[in-house]
Amino acid sequence: MTEYRCDYTLAEAERIGAAIGAALAPGDVVLLSGDLGAGKTTLARAMLKARGLAGEAPSPTFAIVQPYAPPEVDLPIAHVDLYRIEDEAELIELGLDDYLYDGALLIEWPERLGADGWPGALSIRISGSGNARVLTAAVPTSWGSRWPLR
Numbered sequence: 093m094t095e096y097r098c099d100y101t102l103a104e105a106e107r108i109g110a111a112i113g114a115a116l117a118p119g120d121v122v123l124l125s126g127d128l129g130a131g132k133t134t135l136a137r138a139m140l141k142a143r144g145l146a147g148e149a150p151s152p153t154f155a156i157v158q159p160y161a162p163p164e165v166d167l168p169i170a171h172v173d174l175y176r177i178e179d180e181a182e183l184i185e186l187g188l189d190d191y192l193y194d195g196a197l198l199i200e201w202p203e204r205l206g207a208d209g210w211p212g213a214l215s216i217r218i219s220g221s222g223n224a225r226v227l228t229a230a231v232p233t234s235w236g237s238r239w240p241l242r
Contacts, residue, residue, distance in 0.1 A: 096229045096241060099220075105131055108227065109138025111240035112216075116143065116167060116196045120234075121210050123202035126218035131225055132200045135216070136171050139198060143167050152200075157186055161195075168195030174204035 100108055112122065116139065124132040137149045143165040152158035152173040159170045170191040177183065183205065191197050202209060209215075215230040231239045 093233070094231045094239075096227075096231055096239065098227050098241060100225050100227060101223050102131065102134075102225065103223075105134045105225070106138040106141075108241065109135040110142040112214075113139030113142030115235070115238040115240045116169070117238070118167065118194050118196065119192050120196040121192070121213035122196070122198050123205075123210060123213045123215045124198065124200045124218070125202055125216070130218040130220070132218060133173075135218070136198045136200065140165060140169060140171065143169060157188075159191070170195065170197050172197060172199045174199060174201040177201075177204040180204075180206040 112135070116122070122139070124135060126132055133151050140149045140160060145160060145165050149171060150158060152171050153175055156174070156176065157170050157172050159168070161168045168191065170188070172186070172188065188197060199205070199210070202215070212232050212234055214232060214235055217228045219226045219228070229241070
């Protein structure tokens with residue numbers, strides 16, 4: 093696991109999300125954490141746009157899981173928001189593992205996954221306020237040379 097850190101502005105968020113989204117491969121899990129309003133959904137939307145999503149991606153806060161599949165995107169992706177999950181037992185009903193056979197997961201509020209989290213996932217933490225943000229990523233070896241931010 094390698095740690096990567098970069099400062100960015102809200103104007104640069106789409107470029108950063110697009111770079112990560114373009115590098116996604118089947119089986120990838122991206123964990124997006126940060127305070128309410130930090131920019132998790134902004135990065136996820138940019139990742140989806142990089143994979144071909146033409147319209148605006150709704151926040152999955154109420155649906156919990158918002159799936160996208162070809163031809164809407166070129167890689168099946170489930171955008172997941174665990175904010176409303178109160179107990180780890182609820183996660184089983186979501187069937188998140190099923191999305192990884194041929195697609196990827198973007199998970200907001202991964203703290204709700206429990207103590208074990210999601211082993212082997214790309215973990216991104218967003219902090220900062222106003223226009224200034226800091227992205228800190230724990231990049232797993234499975235991403236190897238695919239990690240686009242250097």
